[in-house]
Amino acid sequence: MRFWRTPLDRDKFECPHGQVFIIVERCKGCAFCVEYCPRGVLEISEKFNKKGYHYPVAVREGACVDCNLCEVICPEFAIYTECRNECAEDEAAEEASAQPEGGEGTS
Amino acid sequence: MSPSRTDSATRNASPTAPPAAERTALRHPKDLLLREDRLPHIWCPTCGIGTCVASFIEAIAETGIPEEKFAVISGIGCTGRVAGYVKLDSFHTTHGRAIPYATGLHLAHPEMKVVVFSGDGDLVAIGGNHLIHAARRNLDITIICVNNFIYGMTGGQLAPTTPHTARTTTSPKGNWEYPFNVPHLVASCGATYVARWTSLHVRRMRQAMREAILKRGFSLVEIIAPCSTLYARKNRLGTGYDLMKFYHDNCEVRHGADTKELDIEFQQKIAVGKFVDVEKPTFLDRIGAGRKK
């Protein structure tokens, strides 16, 4: 994501980044998390759990902002995120790999 | 926000981290307030009740009140199972009688935060009288009513909340009755806090639950939620996934709306928001005042 003008206090703010954890055997494949994640991080996997439900995978985890929506909307307590604070490096890496769909600003 | 974000390394025994996209875990931060040994729960895929519980757990954490001060009381029904899944003091009571148990508990232990978490059938049908009298007395308890427009647990019978023309097992040609408008029912009986959200509005629902818990007086949060297996199927509305999309497209936030105007028509716009938030002496306040005289 490229800014046309870098906010003066940008270095003071760290944009949260999340790591996604999935409790595979609890998932019932409702896809609420996939549908409502504001950053398009998740997709339903090809694989399925013991009960035959297709669970989500974090296909674009770099875009996760640890907003915690997937965790609250999941009716099964099967997904959650944790903040990791290596934001600066990750953003640089993301910028380098030039995400094609990057719409709104990331910080 | 979750009750406590302990490091996942301590929660999950597996020492070798799998590749980023496939990071699996065995425990969830919300497990601190859940009876984990009972999970996965019995609710059907895309049922909305689980989402309401997730928001409720966050609301409890947000109030900052210690968890041992909470008691959750449920009646019978799919929603009635909530009392059995939360790791708090809880009662799974008889059908329709959650409020009488809650009343007793509240009067014996006024320092406890008593929350009744139950379904529309349990609270508004068989338990309807208890609901209106608890509101009339202004008991300082909180009611969370998951309204899925149907008796889910027993096979999808007509509830007094089923919208006009909706099909259920016992109204195969469509419902002919006028349904209850739950916020109006309790507001007209004197409730001091009344809100309605859907299971899609996770953050607003959490906020409403928190406000309701902290409210001194009778508070009710109605949550419209999908019953995928019965309501959605009988009415050919798809699954809970489709109903969530329906809520997304058809909910209108109308804070402070006149509760008379909150009727729900079959597959029409749903008014959501906070409708009542007033201060009034509670039942116990009045007993106290009476005693002093």
Ligand SMILES: Cc1ncc(C[n+]2csc(CCOP(=O)(O)OP(=O)(O)O)c2C)c(N)n1
């Ligand atoms: C005295 C009594 N009457 C009837 C029943 C059967 N019964 C069990 S649950 C239920 C309705 C539950 O509906 P609701 O409260 O809307 O819960 P949901 O399953 O929809 O969450 C009924 C009628 C019962 N258990 N006890």
Ligand code: SF4
């Ligand atoms: S925390 Fe937010 S951004 Fe990250 S996966 Fe969940 S919903 Fe998406």
Ligand code: SF4
């Ligand atoms: S919301 Fe929960 S149950 Fe539904 S697909 Fe996502 S992880 Fe699975």
Ligand code: SF4
């Ligand atoms: S029957 Fe309906 S209310 Fe009960 S668990 Fe299934 S979807 Fe939910």
Ligand SMILES: [Mg+2]
């Ligand atoms: Mg019901």
